[in-house]
Ligand SMILES: Nc1ncnc2c1ncn2[C@@H]1O[C@H](COP(=O)(O)OP(=O)(O)OP(=O)(O)O)[C@@H](O)[C@H]1O
């Protein structure tokens with residue numbers, strides 16, 4: 001379980017719901033606290049929803065993650081959509097190009113321990129990580 005990495009295609013809201021549940025279930029199985037697992041699941045929902053809404057479709061991969069004595073979970077969202085022209089704006093509350101709340105990306109960032117985003121006109125990749133608990 002701790003070696004496996006899961007990959008899924010996200011193209012509609014049913015996929016979003018499925019990946020949210022899968023990420024939460026794996027987090028709990030890996031030993032993440034329920035509240036933290038909910039936070040990671042919520043961040044996953046926001047990234048997955050953005051794939052459908054802003055890039056039409058995308059891919060998500062997730063699995064256990066280990067780095068310098070810390071164990072956690074990594075979730076990555078990848079797409080070949082139009083990209084984000086102003087990353088700083090997209091990461092601040094209230095910025096949306098679709099008349100929505102514009103709180104998804106900043107919320108996702110707050111809900112995880114590590115947040116990386118890279119975007120070009122050829123697509124966007126967001127990687128988030130959340131630790132299981134304290135250092136090993
Ligand atoms: N995967 C993506 N591809 C292209 N643009 C994106 C992507 N994700 C986010 N964006 C851009 O960043 C903006 C901010 O994203 P964010 O998720 O914070 O807000 P939102 O999706 O517009 O609204 P919501 O609050 O419902 O999530 C979006 O309006 C969109 O312009």
Ligand SMILES: [Mg+2]
Nearest residue numbers: 046050104105
């Ligand atoms: Mg969003």
